[in-house]
Structures are given as C-alpha cells and as structure tokens.
Amino acid sequence: MTAQAAATGRSDAGGRMRSREHRELGRALEPRIDRLQNEYLRGSPSARADLAQLRRGLGKPAGSVPEIWEHTIGAVPESMAGSDSTGPSRAEQAAHAALTLFSLHLQSQAAPVHWQGVSFGWAVGLLAQRDRAREQAITRRFMAAATAQSVDELLVHVRGLIDQLKAAGIGVDYAAFAGDIAALLTPARRESVRLVWGRDFYRVDSASGHGDAGDADNEGTD
Template sequence: MSQTNTPARAAIRRRRPFGDDVAKDVAKLQSAFINDAPAAIATLARLRAAAGTLAGSRLDILGVTAVPTEFLPRRLADDPEPVEHARHAALTLYAVHQQSAHDRGMHRDGYGFGQAIALLAAQSPSKDAVRRRFVAMGTAATFTEALHHCRGLVRLLRDKRIALDYGLLADDLREFQAPSGPDKIRSLWGREYHRTTDTTTTTGTDADADTTDSDSPKDQP
C-alpha cells in the first residue's frame, strides 16, 4: 500500500512567537526521538503520561513544559496562566501523537488542526463518525472539555499517521482560553476543515479507523 498523509493547505497559517517557541522545542524532541535518543524517548513517555493533567501538576516534566518568561505576565496568578495550559497541552498531545511513529515526525510546519481532521475524515471508512467527533469538540463549553475531545482525535491522527503543526495548535489553545476565544477558534478550525481539499492519493485498502474513544463521555455522539 502506498499512501501520502499530507493534508492540502487551503491557506498558509503563520505561527505567533509563542507558537514558534513551542514548535522549536517539539521539533528538537522529534528529531532526537526519531534518532532513538534515550533521553527523548524517556521525555516523551513522561509527557504522554501527563496528557489530561493540569499544567504545572507534574514536576517531572516542568523542565520541558515551563513557559519562557517572555511569554508570561509580570505578575503571575495563583493558577496557571493560559500560555502555561496551552504549552502543557500541546506538548503532551504531541507525545501521544508521536507514540510508536519512530520513522516519521507527527509535527509538521503549517498544517492546522482542522486540516488534519479533514484528511482523517477523508481516509476513514466513516467520514460522518469523524465529523461528529469534530463537531462534539466544537461544542465543548470549557477548555478541559475541548482538550478531552482533542485527545481522542489526536489518537485517531496517530493511527493514520497524519501530522499537524503543534506550534499552531499551541497558539490556538492559548487563544481558546480568551473570553471570545472558543468562538474564534471553533470558526478557524471549522473553516480549515471545510476548505481543505482532499488531495490524498491512496492505493490499496486502508485499515479501518477506530472512531471510538474508550474514555469519551457516554452522552457524546
């Protein structure tokens, strides 16, 4: 079977400085992991284990997830700042995504979340099942709920080896936490999804995508 898992880009999105910083660190981890560096393998395992936890709650990964001071406000609140939540989420999601893909990187510059999900839907035996999960994430009322659905979709991307830009995702997750952020990011991801043209060339039969998530709430589609 010959398959290209590269989503077409309707338009090039540029990362912000915060996203660039996250992407730089992800790229370093990715290169070391693909080259079987023991330290990178261990770091990704710790990050993967921290997926779904609160930013700052795992002391064993703070050396990786800590946000550089230039992106933090001068006076820190008692609770983690939006940039801290966004960096923690992006790095731990990347670790989930990269798991078992030792021959290729699951972080790729320029590919937004909505575009990656559009390619996933195109390659799935049930495009509607993927779309329903995407819609469920889009209706999430809280950042925590949105991340829950995001993790499930990232697992499906991992299964199909479809990459995305984790710097862009970090920027999006930071913006999501702003007062008007959920509507803005849902609109952005939705437009990416619908504008992405399927240019995937597939020969042979793809394995069925598992569109179930064992830890999904039972009341979700």
C-alpha cells in the first residue's frame, strides 16, 4: 500500500469531525485545485502563469492581490464571504493561504502534490518518520502551526513545512487543508482540528507500517 492510499483512511476520519461549513469550503476549492494541477502537469502556459501569480500572494492579506481573486476569495461560497465592514472572512483567509501554499508546493514538480484524502497532519507525520535527524524540529514546527492564533502566525510555521514536504515528495489534500485553516481561525472549531492533526501525525506508523523513504515512491501519480 502506498503512503497516499494509507493516508486516506486517516483523513476520512478527520473529515467527519469538520463542520459542514468547512467541508463546503473544501468542496468549493477542489475543482480549482484539480484543474490548476492537471493543467500545470500537462505543461499549460496559462496554468504556469496562474500559479506564478498565486505564489506572489504568499504572505499577503487575502484580497490584496487582484490577479488571484478568481482562485482565492472568488472561489469562496457567497455565504462564507466577508463584508465591506469586516474585511476578509476566515474562509477567504483560508482559501488564500491554501491556494498560495499549493502554488509553492507544485512549483517545478513533475507529479501531483494535491493528494485527495491525505491530511496535513498525516503528511507531516510521514515527513517526520522519514527524516529522523530532523524529527524533533519538524514536530516542534508542526505543533507551533497547530497552536497558531492567526493566519499570519500559522503561515510562518506552515510555509517551512511545505518546503520540506515538497523536497520529500509528499503531498497534501489542499482542499481539506483550506477547511482546516478556516477551522483553526474559528475559536469554537480550533480544538477539533488540533485533535485530528495530532491523531494523524502520530498514526503514520500504524497506517503505513513505517515511514521509510522507499514506501511512497511516486505515490502522487494517478
């Protein structure tokens, strides 16, 4: 069993704990993420341009980069959008964060990095299992991300983890990740996301047997 297939069971359990609102956000973003990934991997110049624009939005406030509105705040269901008086909603911040991180992850890759059913917690857990020399540092960064109180604080820790996942050839379900980010920014849902991430992070061994680098060669391919 590949790492991607083993991870699906872990993420399915987490999905049942997500609120309907946050699952709805993931469903809204999924087609856009799939299309961008598929077109990029086929060598589409327009997809490359879209992803380059998304990368320019990294670390910037949601809605501040007009060129990426279509893929970020424009993809959020109207019921979850912010108002003129409140600024970007949690869902809009989450969509912006997830899509810009996805664009970073996919850059220069020849295989998919959006793995449906693979939770962020499981992916980082696999990374820690594979890289024993840096396991403690990865764990500390992951825990810092899970306890972040704002999207800016979250991105400080997550961006480094995405760089490491990219180098290790490990993907993430970015649609579900967007829902998780929105939930982390929602005080009433924050603890449930931390619970799911913690479970997934520490259940990598039981799901995949072990975390050796040879377990998941080409797991992102169709």
